Amino acid sequence: MTTTDHNPDRTADVLIIGAGASGAAVAASLAEAGFDVVCIEQGNWQDASKFPTVEPDFELRQMSSWSINPNKRKLREDYPVNVDDSAIDPVMFNGVGGSTIMWAAHTPRLHPSDFRVKTLDGVADDWPITYEDLEPWYDLNDHVMGCAGIAGDPANPPRSPRQMPPVPIGKDGEMLAAAFDRLGWHWWPSDNYVNSIRYGEGRDACNFCGHNMMGCYQRAKSSTDLNYWPRAIDQGAEFVTGARVREITTDSTGRATGVNYLDAAGNDHHRKARAVVVAANGVGTPRMLLMSASDRHPNGLSNSSGMVGKNLMFHVYAGVTGVFPGNNERWVGPAANMIMSQEFYETDPSRGFVRGYSYQSGRGPGGPGAAARGGKVPWGAGHHEQVKRRLGNTVGLGVIGDDLPEEHNTVTLDPRLTDSSGLPAPKITYTVSKNSRALLDHGLIQAQKVMEEAGADEVDVNRFSREAGWHLMGTARMGDDPERSVVDSYGQSHDIDNLFIVDGSVFVTGGAVNPTPTIQAIALRAADYIVNERQDLKS
Amino acid sequence: MITSNLSESDVNVLSTAMDRVVPAVDDLPGAGGMGLAIVVVERSRADERFWNALTTVVNALSSAGSDGSGEFASMSGDEQDDALRAVEMSEPAAFALWLDVVFTIYYMQPAVHKRLDWHGRSPQPVGNEMPPWDESVLSKIRQREPFWRKV
Numbered sequence: 282m283t284t285t286d287h288n289p290d291r292t293a294d295v296l297i298i299g300a301g302a303s304g305a306a307v308a309a310s311l312a313e314a315g316f317d318v319v320c321i322e323q324g325n326w327q328d329a330s331k332f333p334t335v336e337p338d339f340e341l342r343q344m345s346s347w348s349i350n351p352n353k354r355k356l357r358e359d360y361p362v363n364v365d366d367s368a369i370d371p372v373m374f375n376g377v378g379g380s381t382i383m384w385a386a387h388t389p390r391l392h393p394s395d396f397r398v399k400t401l402d403g404v405a406d407d408w409p410i411t412y413e414d415l416e417p418w419y420d421l422n423d424h425v426m427g428c429a430g431i432a433g434d435p436a437n438p439p440r441s442p443r444q445m446p447p448v449p450i451g452k453d454g455e456m457l458a459a460a461f462d463r464l465g466w467h468w469w470p471s472d473n474y475v476n477s478i479r480y481g482e483g484r485d486a487c488n489f490c491g492h493n494m495m496g497c498y499q500r501a502k503s504s505t506d507l508n509y510w511p512r513a514i515d516q517g518a519e520f521v522t523g524a525r526v527r528e529i530t531t532d533s534t535g536r537a538t539g540v541n542y543l544d545a546a547g548n549d550h551h552r553k554a555r556a557v558v559v560a561a562n563g564v565g566t567p568r569m570l571l572m573s574a575s576d577r578h579p580n581g582l583s584n585s586s587g588m589v590g591k592n593l594m595f596h597v598y599a600g601v602t603g604v605f606p607g608n609n610e611r612w613v614g615p616a617a618n619m620i621m622s623q624e625f626y627e628t629d630p631s632r633g634f635v636r637g638y639s640y641q642s643g644r645g646p647g648g649p650g651a652a653a654r655g656g657k658v659p660w661g662a663g664h665h666e667q668v669k670r671r672l673g674n675t676v677g678l679g680v681i682g683d684d685l686p687e688e689h690n691t692v693t694l695d696p697r698l699t700d701s702s703g704l705p706a707p708k709i710t711y712t713v714s715k716n717s718r719a720l721l722d723h724g725l726i727q728a729q730k731v732m733e734e735a736g737a738d739e740v741d742v743n744r745f746s747r748e749a750g751w752h753l754m755g756t757a758r759m760g761d762d763p764e765r766s767v768v769d770s771y772g773q774s775h776d777i778d779n780l781f782i783v784d785g786s787v788f789v790t791g792g793a794v795n796p797t798p799t800i801q802a803i804a805l806r807a808a809d810y811i812v813n814e815r816q817d818l819k820s
Numbered sequence: 821m822i823t824s825n826l827s828e829s830d831v832n833v834l835s836t837a838m839d840r841v842v843p844a845v846d847d848l849p850g851a852g853g854m855g856l857a858i859v860v861v862e863r864s865r866a867d868e869r870f871w872n873a874l875t876t877v878v879n880a881l882s883s884a885g886s887d888g889s890g891e892f893a894s895m896s897g898d899e900q901d902d903a904l905r906a907v908e909m910s911e912p913a914a915f916a917l918w919l920d921v922v923f924t925i926y927y928m929q930p931a932v933h934k935r936l937d938w939h940g941r942s943p944q945p946v947g948n949e950m951p952p953w954d955e956s957v958l959s960k961i962r963q964r965e966p967f968w969r970k971v
């Protein structure tokens with residue numbers, strides 16, 4: 282479904298580009314505070330009853346029109362990404378809800394130390410905010426999105442009670458947890474934005490289908506089209522979908538005046554606004570700022586520091602898969618979020634690298650097709666035996682590593698490749714650092730110990746996951762110094778006082794956890810700043 | 821949607837190759853013998869990547885047969901496996917994707933589910949059941965003192 286612009290001539294107080302995790306949070310807060318909000322989104326609303334998990338060919342669709350990789354999905358609303366010079370493929374979803382339509386909804390928080398890596402470990406930069414600064418918005422976001430989990434994790438600061446009990450960790454989770462216990466290593470049930478009981482308007486408990494990365498038919502997995510957006514729309518926020526912003530416009534003083542966008546038919550429109558919030562994710566946002574270059578802003582908008590598009594971080598991923606023969610039905614439950622371990626999260630100089638990693642356990646993929654794919658099962662002789670051995674009998678342990686910022690890891694505009702509207706596609710240039718490789722190698726060795734301790738019959742090692750660029754961070758980072766950063770601690774551009782950036786682009790470092798609760802906390806904090814300090818933007 | 825199609829002899833090559841990669845087992849014929857080559861062609865025509873992988877593999881196998889050693893379909897099983905391995909080496913990405921498509925389509929078949937005693941349902945709307953969350957599993961880790969790094 283596409284929503285057209287009903288008020289093309291009205292000047293909105295705040296125009297938001299992108300309807301994903303961060304754009305939704307900002308929209309609801311501002312609309313509830315009486316701001317006139319309009320959101321422009323290149324994708325469309327999703328109908329959960331049509332998600333492919335109800336179809337017998339769901340696995341085939343997962344490899345094409347429902348791939349997490351826009352270069353494979355190739356829908357009109359996707360933009361291609363040139364990854365020829367990148368070790369990692371960025372993955373995302375473009376539509377109302379953004380990448381939360383496809384995410385696994387594993388929702389840990391950054392650690393206090395993540396905000397102070399320069400001070401503590403002498404690398405990268407400190408954030409201009411602390412964990413404590415963000416904590417109230419982490420809590421608020423947990424409440425709106427709905428967090429299943431349990432407080433008391435010794436690896437993290439004390440946390441407010443979770444909204445729901447943990448999602449059951451099942452036989453697999455218990456097996457891995459017992460192995461961690463025997464090794465004397467930390468583990469804790471994952472925080473998830475997945476309903477373990479009914480929570481939120483019209484949202485059921487998870488029915489453990491195991492395939493939440495193709496949209497959640499049950500609406501048990503939280504996505505922002507189910508919570509923040511209905512709230513924002515109730516409060517009068519306006520939506521234009523199927524509309525691709527091609528540039529942010531500015532006046533002779535350099536301030537933002539609105540955007541130019543193309544509708545689904547390719548017609549050009551201008552929408553005026555007193556302020557613009559960019560929430561197009563860590564790839565889409567630098568692309569947008571660079572596409573908005575003009576005579577007044579020859580290097581792109583808000584780029585006097587030259588930092589737009591630089592310091593791209595993804596998190597590096599590797600993992601092991603244990604095979605536990607028997608008929609174990611190990612696919613039952615949310616795909617990726619049973620338990621996590623942060624035994625090796627912090628710097629230990631004896632390990633030969635700085636910062637660290639988390640472990641995130643993952644269920645074996647359900648279905649014989651999934652058991653057969655992926656290169657571990659031979660074709661020809663031995664094929665049937667191996668499928669039978671693996672079907673329902675594998676458990677994964679992923680290593681998610683801190684990926685420190687490096688200026689040569691970038692998002693730029695590709696000179697040739699374009700999207701379906703003819704706009705320049707982003708080009709990613711990204712290499713894996715020595716530090717990242719060292720921490721992954723360490724993580725893989727320890728992960729094999731966990732699998733062996735758990736009784737795995739065989740352990741497969743995946744040294745590096747390429748299609749794992751689900752966390753897009755760092756490309757318009759925050760800071761106090763306008764020469765080294767793009768926005769201040771509230772996401773307000775150093776160069777343009779009515780331009781805000783609220784997505785993962787603003788991260789200074791990435792930590793070793795999934796970023797979305799932090800992205801949304803930052804977005805909510807930015808919205809509160811606008812409400813409290815920028816009443817001048819309100820009509 | 822791709823508008824071109826495979827010739828009859830290419831479909832024959834494909835079907836023969838599918839019998840080698842997913843051979844007959846118990847009372848089931850191989851993937852080719854089950855008549856799935858046509859399904860692979862149809863589904864591949866809906867996705868450019870699948871189609872490119874399919875035609876790369878089939879073209880390579882067809883030309884493997886034209887070097888004087890005979891048609892792919894009339895080679896011995898071992899020779900066919902050698903030809904497949906050669907394509908796997910020379911076109912690893914196309915071969916891997918083609919194989920994934922063949923596997924996925926084969927494992928969508930009810931007869932295959934029956935042999936594997938797999939329920940064969942799509943993941944939704946029925947879902948699965950799990951035993952409830954049991955807090956007693958935390959008894960050991962709860963004894964650990966907080967160890968997060970204070971700043």
Ligand SMILES: Cc1cc2nc3c(=O)[nH]c(=O)nc-3n(C[C@H](O)[C@H](O)[C@H](O)COP(=O)(O)OP(=O)(O)OC[C@H]3O[C@@H](n4cnc5c(N)ncnc54)[C@H](O)[C@@H]3O)c2cc1C
Pocket residue numbers: 298299300301302303304321322323324349372373374375376377378379380381383384385386387388494524525526527560561562563565566569751752753784785795796797798800
């Ligand atoms: C498969 C997968 C699994 C994931 N699992 C997890 C997880 O378990 N835990 C976790 O924390 N994170 C996870 N993530 C990451 C998480 O989804 C993102 O961090 C989060 O959604 C980012 O929010 P965002 O608002 O920055 O961007 P997004 O949610 O990506 O939204 C950006 C929106 O902007 C729109 N947009 C971009 N450019 C334009 C334009 N020019 N005009 C109009 N609209 C535009 C896009 O269409 C999109 O809808 C996962 C992601 C994926 C893809």
